[in-house]
Amino acid sequence: MANYLILLCLLLAMAPLCFSNKSEGGPLYPQFYDHSCPKLEQIVKSVVAKAVAKEPRMAASLLRLHFHDCFVKGCDGGVLLDSSGSIISEKRSNPNRNSARGFEVIDEIKAAVEKECPETVSCADILAITARDSTVLAGGPYWEVPLGRRDSLDASLSGSNYNIPAPNNTFQTILTKFKLKGLDIVDLVALSGSHTIGNARCTSFRQRLYNQTGNGKPDSTLNAAYAAQLRTRCPQSGGDQNLFVLDYQTPFKFDNSYYKNLLAYKGLLSSDEILVTQNKESLKLVKLYAENNELFFQHFAESMVKMGNIAPLTGSRGEIRKICRRINH
Structure with a gap:
């Protein structure tokens, strides 16, 4: 009888935890809408x-x-x-x-x-x-x-x-921002590979083209010929919104040429190039991805799933908005 009472007390003590987990919803899973919205x-x-x-x-x-x-x-x-x-x-x-x-x-x-x-x-x-x-x-x-x-x-x-990591953040600052979200250095380097497509504005990398001391020389970690080419459309003042492709080799194709560019010191943003200049572990990963597109794809997909799992609202928390631009009431 005593053992039964102890067991009963343990079950009652655990009950609130069970119910609270249920109310907050379970983990995310791909089949969530299979029946409620199959299309x-x-x-x-x-x-x-x-x-x-x-x-x-x-x-x-x-x-x-x-x-x-x-x-x-x-x-x-x-x-x-x-x-x-x-x-x-x-x-x-x-x-x-x-x-x-x-x-x-x-x-x-x-x-x-x-x-x-x-x-x-x-x-x-x-x-x-x-x-x-x-x-x-x-x-x-x-x-x-x-x-x-x-x-x-x-x-x-x-x-x-x-x-959100900024183009002019140091490597350690960016890594810290990732770690605060439960992401690690592999996630940082793999997810940075999204810069294999897309554009950046002149204002996001101008500081690399014109030294802050005023001598006008480009960042030493930027290929000189590439820098000269960029300066033709990104002047020292003005042209803030002028757009430049992040990956000059294959700007609209998702591939590992982004990493090859970094190794040639042709990363557009400072936050790109520091992956090879400020940390040995990230440099090693950049080299791996530059050599192995399949490995990059694998790690990118895994890191996207991991990132997509950052603090989701589930169960009864939040709402299902009818219009994405505003809350329901």
Whole structure:
């Protein structure tokens, strides 16, 4: 009898933990919408394919939105919210202002999904699937996207300003920002490979072309001929919004040429080139990926799943937004 009472007490003590875990929802998994919205992935793929066919650059823009969402308060669709009431949009932050794009594509996907299965699929999950489809359309790896995220009820302008790695951050600062999100140095180097597609603005790398001391000489870790070429369209003042491809070899193809560029000191951003100049372990990874495209694809896919699992809202937390740009009420 005594043993039975002890067992009963243990079960009662554990009950609140069981119920609390259930209310917060379980882990994400790829089959989450198989019954509630079976055509989801087909709809997303169709709209993304149309957008990328119209403008190849859009693949990189949509992939970047997922990064900039997850690094703030977790993968919760917060980056999509417009300013309204007490909400100050993350679109105003330094990493997003004048550069984050693709919101209209997400709007189009959401409208099509709402028509097919109303109030079922989160904007956060749409961002995650869109990032994968954009990668595949550009020639990159495919991965199963774990699903089941819900949408945030607010945004964080300060989080967007301080948590997203910046082009001029030191290696240690960037690695720390990754580690704070549960990501490691392999994730950092593999996910940086997303810069194999897309563009950067002159204002993001000008400091590498014109030394801050005023002597006008380019950064010593930037190939001199490449720097001279960049300076023709990125002057010392003006032209802030002029766009440059991040990977000059294959700008619209998702491949490992990004890493080959870094080894030739032709990484566009400081945050790219420091992967080979400031840390031995990251340099080793850059060399591995430059030699082995298959390994890069494998690690990139694994790191995207890992990143997509940063602090998701599940169960009863958050909501399923009807329109991605605003909360439901």
